[in-house]
Amino acid sequence: MSKQNTTRFILLGLLSHEDMSGYDMKKRMDIMVSSFWNVGYGQIYPTLAELEREGLIFKAAGAVSKGPQKNLYSITQAGREHLQAWLALPAEKEYTKYEILLKLFFSGSMPVADNVKRIQAFNERHRQNLGTILQFKSELAGILDTAPDHLYYYITVLFGEYVYKAYLQWADEALRLLGEAKTHADKE
Amino acid sequence: MSKQNTTRFILLGLLSHEDMSGYDMKKRMDIMVSSFWNVGYGQIYPTLAELEREGLIFKAAGAVSKGPQKNLYSITQAGREHLQAWLALPAEKEYTKYEILLKLFFSGSMPVADNVKRIQAFNERHRQNLGTILQFKSELAGILDTAPDHLYYYITVLFGEYVYKAYLQWADEALRLLGEAKTHADKE
DNA sequence: TATAGTATATATCATGCTGATATAGATGAG
DNA sequence: CTCATCTATATCAGCATGATATATACTATA
Numbered sequence: 439m440s441k442q443n444t445t446r447f448i449l450l451g452l453l454s455h456e457d458m459s460g461y462d463m464k465k466r467m468d469i470m471v472s473s474f475w476n477v478g479y480g481q482i483y484p485t486l487a488e489l490e491r492e493g494l495i496f497k498a499a500g501a502v503s504k505g506p507q508k509n510l511y512s513i514t515q516a517g518r519e520h521l522q523a524w525l526a527l528p529a530e531k532e533y534t535k536y537e538i539l540l541k542l543f544f545s546g547s548m549p550v551a552d553n554v555k556r557i558q559a560f561n562e563r564h565r566q567n568l569g570t571i572l573q574f575k576s577e578l579a580g581i582l583d584t585a586p587d588h589l590y591y592y593i594t595v596l597f598g599e600y601v602y603k604a605y606l607q608w609a610d611e612a613l614r615l616l617g618e619a620k621t622h623a624d625k626e
Numbered sequence: 627m628s629k630q631n632t633t634r635f636i637l638l639g640l641l642s643h644e645d646m647s648g649y650d651m652k653k654r655m656d657i658m659v660s661s662f663w664n665v666g667y668g669q670i671y672p673t674l675a676e677l678e679r680e681g682l683i684f685k686a687a688g689a690v691s692k693g694p695q696k697n698l699y700s701i702t703q704a705g706r707e708h709l710q711a712w713l714a715l716p717a718e719k720e721y722t723k724y725e726i727l728l729k730l731f732f733s734g735s736m737p738v739a740d741n742v743k744r745i746q747a748f749n750e751r752h753r754q755n756l757g758t759i760l761q762f763k764s765e766l767a768g769i770l771d772t773a774p775d776h777l778y779y780y781i782t783v784l785f786g787e788y789v790y791k792a793y794l795q796w797a798d799e800a801l802r803l804l805g806e807a808k809t810h811a812d813k814e
Numbered sequence: 815t816a817t818a819g820t821a822t823a824t825a826t827c828a829t830g831c832t833g834a835t836a837t838a839g840a841t842g843a844g
Numbered sequence: 845c846t847c848a849t850c851t852a853t854a855t856c857a858g859c860a861t862g863a864t865a866t867a868t869a870c871t872a873t874a
Contacts, residue, residue: 441833443859444725451732461823474727481860483825505822506868524729525736530748531725533832536785537632538718539662543782544639546775548713553778560718587734589807590741593800594731597724600799604792611788612781619777629862631830649852669831671854693851694839721861 444531445477445485446494450521453495453513455587460486460509470591473571473598486511494520542612550616557616561609568602571595632719633665633673634682638709641683641701643775648674648697658779661759661786674699682708730800738804745804749797756790759783 448471452463460482467477486509489495494517498510513521538560545553575595582588636659640651648670655665674697677683682705686698701709726748733741763783770776 441858444723444728445859447732448728451728454732459823460825471728471731474722474724476721476723476861478861479824480826480862485859487825504869506824508823521732522735525733526740528744528747529725530729530744531723531832533664534662534722535632535664536662536718536720538720539782539785540632540636540639540659541713541718542778543659544635544642544709544778545713546773546778547710552714556716556718559716585734589803590730590732590734593803594727596799597727597796600792600796601789604788608785608788611784615777615781629829633831647852648854664832666832667853668833668855675854692840694853696852 443485445481446489447521447524448475448477449482449485449489450494450513450517450524453511454518454521457498457510457512459511462508469574471594473567473601474594489517493517550619554613554616557609557612561606561613564602564605564609568599568606571598571602575599631673633669634677635709635712636663636665637670637673637677638682638701638705638712641699642706642709645686645698645700647699650696657762659782661755661789662782677705681705738807742801742804745797745800749794749801752790752793752797756787756794759786759790763787 448467449463452458452466458466460479464477464479464482467475486495490497490511493514495511495513498512538556541556542553575592578588578592578595582592636655637651640646640654646654648667652665652667652670655663674683678685678699681702683699683701686700726744729744730741763780766776766780766783770780
């Protein structure tokens with residue numbers, strides 16, 4: 439697995455569909471890919487500058503919607519080829535970081551109530567995420583045949599659904615186990 | 627959510643149980659926390675040096691097992707307090723990166739067979755992860771009452787189980803959808 | 815008609831993390 | 845005796861995070 443800048447390819451991927459500004463891309467990502475990838479502005483703007491220097495994208499005239507002037511970007515032919523080459527590679531970088539699990543792992547000496555609160559907050563957060571993604575899923579289901587991309591969007595949405603549901607199941611089970619342990623301790 | 631070095635607290639957490647070398651810590655993490663957190667040597671060794679400078683850990687005499695000399699570390703009282711303060715904080719940093727989902731999202735123009743292969747590899751990888759964690763789970767289940775930490779270990783293992791199972795379910799469903807799409811295309 | 819708040823938009827930077835690479839001692843196989 | 849493998853520590857370039865700064869435009873409300 440080579441150490442490559444993945445952000446480049448996300449930005450190229452978004453621009454392969456339509457012209458956008460950096461701000462637009464962030465908004466789009468928050469909606470469409472946030473269940474499996476996150477990028478911040480601190481990575482977006484420098485990468486856009488880099489892609490432009492390399493001739494993979496270019497800055498078009500900034501159409502004003504509201505607020506300050508946008509930098510609207512377009513992808514070039516070289517950019518499309520760069521993206522296709524990446525898509526064809528099998529390498530599948532993959533990692534996760536959940537601070538809550540880390541804290542639980544080391545929290546044998548902490549009050550049980552603290553951990554219960556942690557898990558409840560986690561549960562609530564992902565119940566909301568699940569709600570958002572299920573709404574998105576039902577919208578997508580109606581237009582599945584209208585473009586070849588839509589099936590793939592649907593598949594990625596399904597991933598979010600399964601994973602969020604797993605989080606909720608785990609949280610319920612963890613709370614049950616902590617409740618049992620507490621009840622048991624109270625009896626003694 | 628402040629931008630803090632999380633690795634510090636993992637290392638302190640591991641040392642709060644027993645003395646270890648950096649190499650030991652990596653091995654331990656690969657077994658115990660790899661389903662929700664990963665750290666490489668590139669982060670471990672510099673952080674150990676930093677923790678030592680700050681007086682949170684100290685280097686003990688290196689016991690030789692086999693291979694080169696180890697640096698065995700111990701946690702100090704200040705180190706334990708540092709760890710406790712972190713455990714008491716509610717902040718829960720959390721993020722995931724799955725390159726496979728990213729590629730699927732942008733792969734409308736790629737051959738379906740490529741994506742099928744990708745998902746099958748993903749499936750196989752996580753089937754193995756699930757097997758490993760289930761074995762670990764059954765070992766833990768037998769010693770659940772022998773220490774207060776064990777319940778928390780069990781809870782974190784459950785997380786891995788639920789998440790890996792979700793991955794496998796998703797992969798099956800995704801392959802089914804791609805199979806249907808292919809069959810449909812073949813008929814036309 | 816001020817003015818305060820919110821959404822839009824770009825940019826930069828210190829710090830943290832990843833993944834590759836270098837170095838070298840101990841063990842075991844053939 | 846040499847080659848492969850495991851043990852063990854260390855460093856670094858490049859990528860990513862999260863905080864912060866700056867400024868325009870729209871909306872509400874006082």
